[in-house]
Amino acid sequence: MKQTDVANPEYFHKVVDCQYACPAHTPVPAYIRLIAQKRYTDAYLINWESNVFPGVLGRTCDRPCEPACRRGRVEEEPVAICRLKRVAADHKDDVAKHLPKAGPPNGKKIALVGAGPASLTVARDLAPLGYELHIYDAQAKGGGFMRSQIPSFRLPETVLDEEIGYVLDMGVTTFFDTYVDSMAALLNKGYDAIFVGSGAPRGRDLPKLPGRKEADANIHIGINWLANVAFEHTKEIGKRVIVLGGGNTAMDCCRTSRRLGGEDVKVIVRSPFADMKASPWEKEDALHEGIPILDNHVPREFVVEKGKLVGMTFDKVAAVYHDDGRRELVSTGADPEFVPCDDVLIAIGQENAFPWIEKDTGIRFTGWGTPIINDDETFQSTRKEVFFGGDSAFGPSNIITAVAHGHKAAVSIDLYCQGKDPAVRPPPYVNLVSQKMGIHEWSYDSIPTVDEREIVPLEDLKKALNDRKVEVELGFDLDAAFVEAERCLNCDAQTVFTDVNCIECDACSDICPTNCITFIANAPEEELRQNILVPAENMEQDLYVSGTLPTGRVMVKDEDVCLHCGLCAERCPTAAWDMQMFFYNVTKATPNLVDVR
Amino acid sequence: MSYAKPNFRHPRLPKNALGYTVSDYDGAISTLCAGCGHDSISAAIRNACFLSSIQPHRIAKLSGIGCSSKTPTYFLGKSHGFNSVHGRMPSVATGASVANRDLTYIGISGDGDTASIGMGQFVHLIRRNVNMTYIVANNGCYGLTKGQDSATADLGSLSKYGAANQFEGIDLASLALLQGASFVGRSFSGDKEQLEPMIRAAIAHKGFAFIDVVSPCVTFANHVGSTKSYSATRTQLDAMPLDFVPMREEIRTQFDAGTSQAVTLHDGSVIHLHKARDDYRTDDRMAALASLQESKENAKFLTGLLYLDPNSQDLNQTLNLASRPLNDLGKVELCPGSRVLNSINEGLR
Ligand SMILES: Cc1cc2nc3c(=O)[nH]c(=O)nc-3n(C[C@H](O)[C@H](O)[C@H](O)COP(=O)(O)OP(=O)(O)OC[C@H]3O[C@@H](n4cnc5c(N)ncnc54)[C@H](O)[C@@H]3O)c2cc1C
Ligand SMILES: Cc1ncc(C[n+]2csc(CCOP(=O)(O)OP(=O)(O)O)c2C)c(N)n1
Ligand code: SF4
Ligand code: SF4
Ligand code: SF4
Ligand SMILES: [Mg+2]
Numbered sequence A: 001m002k003q004t005d006v007a008n009p010e011y012f013h014k015v016v017d018c019q020y021a022c023p024a025h026t027p028v029p030a031y032i033r034l035i036a037q038k039r040y041t042d043a044y045l046i047n048w049e050s051n052v053f054p055g056v057l058g059r060t061c062d063r064p065c066e067p068a069c070r071r072g073r074v075e076e077e078p079v080a081i082c083r084l085k086r087v088a089a090d091h092k093d094d095v096a097k098h099l100p101k102a103g104p105p106n107g108k109k110i111a112l113v114g115a116g117p118a119s120l121t122v123a124r125d126l127a128p129l130g131y132e133l134h135i136y137d138a139q140a141k142g143g144g145f146m147r148s149q150i151p152s153f154r155l156p157e158t159v160l161d162e163e164i165g166y167v168l169d170m171g172v173t174t175f176f177d178t179y180v181d182s183m184a185a186l187l188n189k190g191y192d193a194i195f196v197g198s199g200a201p202r203g204r205d206l207p208k209l210p211g212r213k214e215a216d217a218n219i220h221i222g223i224n225w226l227a228n229v230a231f232e233h234t235k236e237i238g239k240r241v242i243v244l245g246g247g248n249t250a251m252d253c254c255r256t257s258r259r260l261g262g263e264d265v266k267v268i269v270r271s272p273f274a275d276m277k278a279s280p281w282e283k284e285d286a287l288h289e290g291i292p293i294l295d296n297h298v299p300r301e302f303v304v305e306k307g308k309l310v311g312m313t314f315d316k317v318a319a320v321y322h323d324d325g326r327r328e329l330v331s332t333g334a335d336p337e338f339v340p341c342d343d344v345l346i347a348i349g350q351e352n353a354f355p356w357i358e359k360d361t362g363i364r365f366t367g368w369g370t371p372i373i374n375d376d377e378t379f380q381s382t383r384k385e386v387f388f389g390g391d392s393a394f395g396p397s398n399i400i401t402a403v404a405h406g407h408k409a410a411v412s413i414d415l416y417c418q419g420k421d422p423a424v425r426p427p428p429y430v431n432l433v434s435q436k437m438g439i440h441e442w443s444y445d446s447i448p449t450v451d452e453r454e455i456v457p458l459e460d461l462k463k464a465l466n467d468r469k470v471e472v473e474l475g476f477d478l479d480a481a482f483v484e485a486e487r488c489l490n491c492d493a494q495t496v497f498t499d500v501n502c503i504e505c506d507a508c509s510d511i512c513p514t515n516c517i518t519f520i521a522n523a524p525e526e527e528l529r530q531n532i533l534v535p536a537e538n539m540e541q542d543l544y545v546s547g548t549l550p551t552g553r554v555m556v557k558d559e560d561v562c563l564h565c566g567l568c569a570e571r572c573p574t575a576a577w578d579m580q581m582f583f584y585n586v587t588k589a590t591p592n593l594v595d596v597r
Numbered sequence B: 001m002s003y004a005k006p007n008f009r010h011p012r013l014p015k016n017a018l019g020y021t022v023s024d025y026d027g028a029i030s031t032l033c034a035g036c037g038h039d040s041i042s043a044a045i046r047n048a049c050f051l052s053s054i055q056p057h058r059i060a061k062l063s064g065i066g067c068s069s070k071t072p073t074y075f076l077g078k079s080h081g082f083n084s085v086h087g088r089m090p091s092v093a094t095g096a097s098v099a100n101r102d103l104t105y106i107g108i109s110g111d112g113d114t115a116s117i118g119m120g121q122f123v124h125l126i127r128r129n130v131n132m133t134y135i136v137a138n139n140g141c142y143g144l145t146k147g148q149d150s151a152t153a154d155l156g157s158l159s160k161y162g163a164a165n166q167f168e169g170i171d172l173a174s175l176a177l178l179q180g181a182s183f184v185g186r187s188f189s190g191d192k193e194q195l196e197p198m199i200r201a202a203i204a205h206k207g208f209a210f211i212d213v214v215s216p217c218v219t220f221a222n223h224v225g226s227t228k229s230y231s232a233t234r235t236q237l238d239a240m241p242l243d244f245v246p247m248r249e250e251i252r253t254q255f256d257a258g259t260s261q262a263v264t265l266h267d268g269s270v271i272h273l274h275k276a277r278d279d280y281r282t283d284d285r286m287a288a289l290a291s292l293q294e295s296k297e298n299a300k301f302l303t304g305l306l307y308l309d310p311n312s313q314d315l316n317q318t319l320n321l322a323s324r325p326l327n328d329l330g331k332v333e334l335c336p337g338s339r340v341l342n343s344i345n346e347g348l349r
Helices: A009-015 A017-021 A028-036 A040-051 A054-060 A081-091 A117-129 A157-168 A183-187 A222-230 A248-259 A280-288 A399-417 A461-466 A478-486 A507-511 A525-531 A567-571 B037-051 B067-074 B089-099 B111-115 B119-128 B172-178 B192-204 B230-236 B285-297 B338-348
Strands: A109-113 A132-136 A173-175 A193-196 A219-221 A240-244 A264-268 A297-305 A308-321 A327-331 A337-340 A343-346 A386-388 A429-434 A436-438 A493-497 A517-520 A543-545 A554-558 A577-585 B059-063 B080-083 B104-110 B132-138 B183-188 B208-214 B237-239 B242-245 B260-264 B270-274 B301-308
Touching: A009 A017, A009 A429, A009 A577, A017 A028, A028 A040, A028 A081, A028 A478, A040 A054, A040 A081, A054 A081, A054 A157, A054 A399, A081 A478, A109 A117, A117 A132, A117 A157, A117 A193, A117 A399, A183 A193, A193 A399, A219 A222, A222 A248, A222 A343, A240 A248, A248 A264, A248 A280, A248 A343, A248 A461, A308 A343, A386 A399, A493 A554, A507 A517, A507 A567, A507 B037, A517 A525, A525 A543, A567 A577, B037 B067, B037 B104, B037 B132, B037 B192, B037 B208, B059 B067, B059 B089, B067 B080, B067 B104, B067 B132, B080 B089, B089 B104, B089 B119, B089 B132, B104 B111, B111 B119, B111 B132, B111 B172, B119 B208, B132 B192, B172 B183, B172 B208, B172 B285, B172 B301, B183 B192, B183 B237, B192 B208, B192 B242, B192 B301, B230 B237, B270 B301, B285 B301
Parallel strands: A109 A132, A109 A193, A132 A173, A193 A386, A219 A343, A240 A264, A240 A343, B059 B080, B059 B104, B104 B132, B132 B208, B183 B208, B237 B301
Antiparallel strands: A297 A308, A308 A327, A308 A337, A429 A577, A493 A577, A517 A554, A543 A554, B183 B301, B242 B270, B260 B270
């Protein structure tokens, strides 16, 4: 194997599993350490710089970081990264004074369509550079789906208002209650660039299912219904409710129904329970609120009596998994099942829709209805001054993905407005500093604690179901937050190996609690993976290979289950190993937005 | 400084025949200097016991005084141990082995502990062929007392403070050969590939198994001019590799015909020797002595299994002692009563 090039920042970035998995690459372990030090404001600021909405995301993030978390590979549960983010948001001091202001005008004007997380991120990243920013949204307030879709019992309005405010306060001009109905017209308004962050606003229907038209009064498209609830146009629902679908929208629909008068609320889904798209914790929350989930049920018909919906029938199926990974739902042959109900909420997915973008604007679309985009770095459309991001770019995703797109699109827009090539990306900000404090001492808590994952306390169920605005999760108290923060393995404390210093005493290999280090004859990667002390079966994790040592061998470290405990470096007589803190901040239009020492 | 190893282990650690992982053979975290050769020997012992699937509670670790003698704390944390007086481990080992012949005895000593203060006891251990493995972690100095030259320091080797040693060093392997040891090996702490199988063979051997392991002291004897530093040892190293295949285990490695020979131990396990030279044999004491002498003259440091008598008679057999451990014998067997005493006395009249 070739010697590992640790000068390439992506090598160590990948070692920080959570940060690497986070679409916006939030420096997770850095903020977790700040929480352990009770520096909640600083922890918040690091988050804010990376993900713009720490308070929102600390409650609602899809948290791709957690399944990636190293802790989950050495014990049962990952670090509660997401809920620690909420701790920073809940316990910070007033942060307004630490946030950047709009820069002196640079003479360029940008339009942003939609005020969801994608557009707000673009605005936040560009404002300090002096851009004049105009945000258009059909809704009365900013936030996009964060406001219209995510129910208040998961995300209180105060949290949303605060964090949207931080962005809009940077001199952004808003045009709310303004639906942009013509891209051609917008293009004629003299903007230097346009960002489209209009989301994926069309909820799927079941137009062909028998009875659909007749029962229309009691059938609602999930996302429209949720928006109506959020804006208080809808205040109640029937006692018996069927929610169709198995994703997070279905979970929000059923839980909201329980709060608007639904007593017998059921989620009914085509796929097996385990294959449902909803996150495990969302399913748990629904079950906890007394909502049964009926899986393997395919909708057959809306049953209407005397012109009114009385229930639905379903065909029962079983999933058959084929060798090529394909899943097929085959009928069990059982009789169709009738489920009585007063209302049905259809939550079976969303689509992109751009009825307001004319063909002759030169913006072209794929067969899926998404815009054709240069690549997932520039987000530039087939019309050079128009950029897409968030759900509008590749279809429905989540807030943190929208934020990540926003950072990249802002960089592109800034380059484009300066007449530079958006494909030539500025590098990320990286830093690598030794953590040595004494002969055998590191400036971080190197030896991992053994505590199990803390559980987030919940509001009393009865109280929660009484009022859709009562937040269900109470958040960690500070003691629990400390214990949880200490569970983090500090994966950003990198083991850096300097081969010329190594005297091949084996001390590091002998001490390593998880047998990561082997001194061995070099070989191709597949062979090395087998030959080291414990075979490296996790192909997603890299091998760190040194240059050739005096005995002709190489040092091979399997990054998979390294605890970042620093014992290798402690036991090394020559400091060939050193623990060095790696800080990685993604490329942004404004590189440094906050100041955290 | 860390005083404890984290509790987490690799989730896919291999298991031995007893279902244990190598971490079940771990001890406390070492307090020796970072990079000490002794820690490598500890790891080699741990690995050897794991690989040979020995029940940790059927092992007793014995030692004297010195950095080397401290190491039993740092491996086999679930085994028995006796940290004796300086140079006096042999008498404790002899007593223990006679009292309970069923345990595996591993003695760890230093060059000071063995070649100076403990020399008198050491030779008697050999002479009596006590059934144990005796490892000397040989750094050519008294590490624990700040690095004074020991009796194994080579002539002319420079101390940390620059003085050349004026005396010829004692070669413990030659001494053991001369004194009639039934198993004599020599190795280097930095060569686990050789050391691990050698320790496994020594443990399987019935009788006194002696291994002299050069083990650099990073603090007091790893400088330029020290003959027992990592680099000096590696420069001179002339290693005869070996493999250990325990009884009933399939032989997986393929050796070229004529380059390897096999020695079968009394329990059926096999040691494979990969020849460093044509006339290499392990059953010729004189030849072993000669090759040690010869390699020294050629400024080489010969390591490998030097001599082995797989059929030697250990102390328990020689003295015709009870075949079961004392703690296994009942009151009647231990104290047969006045009738038996009378009959013995009668027999002596
Ligand atoms: C029920 C539900 C629950 C969800 N829960 C979560 C969750 O818990 N966590 C999570 O991470 N994600 C969640 N999501 C997904 C998340 O809300 C979206 O992925 C994210 O908001 C997309 O951001 P965006 O900026 O691309 O667009 P959006 O947030 O969709 O915002 C688009 C905005 O553009 C406006 N707009 C559209 N067209 C026009 C136009 N022509 N003129 C003017 N304005 C226009 C819309 O009014 C809207 O406000 C959920 C989605 C749904 C449906
Ligand atoms: C009876 C007695 N005499 C002297 C000492 C002092 N002493 C402690 S360790 C040691 C030498 C240890 O040398 P060695 O066995 O080579 O061990 P190392 O520390 O080098 O591994 C001496 C002389 C002692 N502890 N007890
Ligand atoms: S242990 Fe900490 S740094 Fe490592 S992946 Fe988990 S949260 Fe991130
Ligand atoms: S930091 Fe070093 S000793 Fe600790 S687990 Fe990682 S490689 Fe092993
Ligand atoms: S502890 Fe240091 S000197 Fe010893 S083998 Fe490891 S890296 Fe090399
Ligand atoms: Mg010594």
